[in-house]
Amino acid sequence: MKVNKLRAATATAALGLAVGAAYAFGGGSAVASSVPGSAPGSAVVSAGLSHHLGSPDPYEFLPKVPSFRLSSRTVCNGHPLSTAQLSGIFGVPGGKDISPQLYWSGFPKKTKSFVVSMYDPEAPTGSGFWHWIVEDIPAATTSLPENAGALGSTILPAGAIQLDGDAGTARYIGGAPPAGSGVHDYTVTVTALDEAVTGLPATTSGALLGFEIDSHTIARATMVLPTSIK
Numbered sequence: 001m002k003v004n005k006l007r008a009a010t011a012t013a014a015l016g017l018a019v020g021a022a023y024a025f026g027g028g029s030a031v032a033s034s035v036p037g038s039a040p041g042s043a044v045v046s047a048g049l050s051h052h053l054g055s056p057d058p059y060e061f062l063p064k065v066p067s068f069r070l071s072s073r074t075v076c077n078g079h080p081l082s083t084a085q086l087s088g089i090f091g092v093p094g095g096k097d098i099s100p101q102l103y104w105s106g107f108p109k110k111t112k113s114f115v116v117s118m119y120d121p122e123a124p125t126g127s128g129f130w131h132w133i134v135e136d137i138p139a140a141t142t143s144l145p146e147n148a149g150a151l152g153s154t155i156l157p158a159g160a161i162q163l164d165g166d167a168g169t170a171r172y173i174g175g176a177p178p179a180g181s182g183v184h185d186y187t188v189t190v191t192a193l194d195e196a197v198t199g200l201p202a203t204t205s206g207a208l209l210g211f212e213i214d215s216h217t218i219a220r221a222t223m224v225l226p227t228s229i230k
Contacts, residue, residue, distance in 0.1 A: 055121075055122075055183070055185045055224075055226070056121040056122065056185065058119055058121050058128070058187055058189075059189075059220065059222075062214060062217075063214070063217075065217055065218060065219050065220050066108065066218075066219045066220075067219065067220060067221055067222075068104060068105065068106035068107040068108075068190075068192070068219050068220075068221045069104060069105045069106045069221060070102065070103075070104045070188070070190050070221035070222065070223050071102075071103055071104070072100050072101055072102050072103070072188075072223065073101045073146075074100035074101040074102075074146055075100045075188070075223070075225055076225075077223045077224060077225070078224065078225075078226070079225065079226075080225060080226060080227040080228075081100075081174070081175045081186055081225050081227045082100075083095065083096070084096040084098045084174075085097075085098060085099070085100055085174050085175060086174040086175050086176065086227075087131075087173055087174030087175060087176040088174070089167070089173060089174070090167075090173065090174070090176035091176065092174065092175075092176050092229065095174050095175075095176070096174070097171070097172060097173060097174040098146060098147045098149075098150075098172070098174070099118075099132060099144070099146065099147055099148055099149030099150070099172035100146060100188070101143070101144065101145055101146040102116065102143060102144045102188070102190065103142060103143035103144075104142055104143070104190045104221055105142060107190075107192045107219050107221070108192060108218050108219050110194055110218065111139045111192040111193065111194070111218065111219070112139050112193060112194055112195055112196040113135075113136055113137055113138060113139055113192075113193045113195060113196050113197065113198075114137040114138075114139070114141065114190055114191060114192055114193065115133065115134065115135050115137065115189075115190070115191040115193065115198075115209070115213060116132070116133070116134045116137060116144060116188075116189070116190050116191075117130065117132060117133045117134070117188070117189050117191070117206065118130075118131040118132040118172070118186055118187065118188045118189075119131065119186070119187050119189070119206065120175065120177075120184050120185070120186050120187075121184075121185060121187065122177075122181070122182070122183070122184045122185060123184065124178060124181065125166075127207070129166045130163075130165040130166045130205075130206030130207075131165060131166075131167070131172065131173045131174070131175065131186070132149050132162075132165060132171075132172040132173065133162065133163040133165055133206050133209060134148075134149070134156065134160050134161065134162050134163070135160070135161050135163060135197075135198050135200065135209065136159050136160050136161050136196070136197045136198060137156075137157055137159075137160045138157050138158070138159055138160070138196075139196075141157045141160075144156070147172075148172075149162065149171055149172025150171060150172070151169065151170065151171040152171075153171070159197070161201075161202055162202065163200075163202050163203075163204055163205075163206065163209065164202060164203055164204075164205075165206060166205075166206065170202050175225075175227050177227055177228055177229050178229070179229045179230060180229075180230065181228070181229075182228055183226045183227065183228045184226070184227055184228065185224050185225070185226050186224070186225040186226075186227055187222055187223070187224050187225075188222065188223040188224075188225065189220060189221065189222045189223075190220070190221045190222075191213065191217055191219075191220050192217070192218050192219040192220065192221075193213055193216045193217060193218065194216050194218050195213075195216045198212060198213060198216075200212060
């Protein structure tokens with residue numbers, strides 16, 4: 001089933017304003033993330049957070065598949081997003097909307113392509129929030145450099161397509177947990193597929209992509225980055 005995404009630009013803009021406003025009235029002092037390579041910024045990021053009790057698993061109801069190794073020189077599993085990976089676009093002070101560097105290994109030999117994504121299951125939307133989605137990454141690719149998710153990126157591998165995500169723009173949108181809303185478990189995922197291309201356009205929603213690739217998923221690697229703003 002291939003259908004077009006019904007885009008809601010007005011609602012997206014409203015969400016961005018709401019996130020920025022929520023942060024603006026949070027009233028905290030600046031603290032730097034504990035992630036290596038991060039620099040002090042004006043965002044108040046809780047450091048050293050563990051994956052909190054009862055946090056949702058976005059893949060809980062999907063068929064179980066093997067896992068493989070996912071690492072990064074920019075972010076660290078179980079630790080908050082660095083300030084650079086937060087969203088200035090959505091009003092987080094110091095946020096730069098820079099996608100993290102990622103590298104992976106140990107995936108099945110029959111892998112034909114990858115999908116990379118970042119998703120916030122606790123976003124105040126009723127359906128979570130897709131911050132970044134890249135499909136049709138060739139199987140020969142085992143890493144993405146920092147800021148590969150820039151708008152109009154020229155450093156993604158040939159053939160890779162960035163989807164619009166829930167912000168309605170084909171790029172990485174950094175984390176933007178509303179101030180005081182608790183920990184948001186930003187989940188970075190690399191999904192190995194048994195098909196070289198999905199055949200889906202950049203306007204495809206994250207939910208529809210997930211539905212379409214479900215039967216083609218042969219392995220999945222995840223990294224959870226629990227982040228909150230006070």
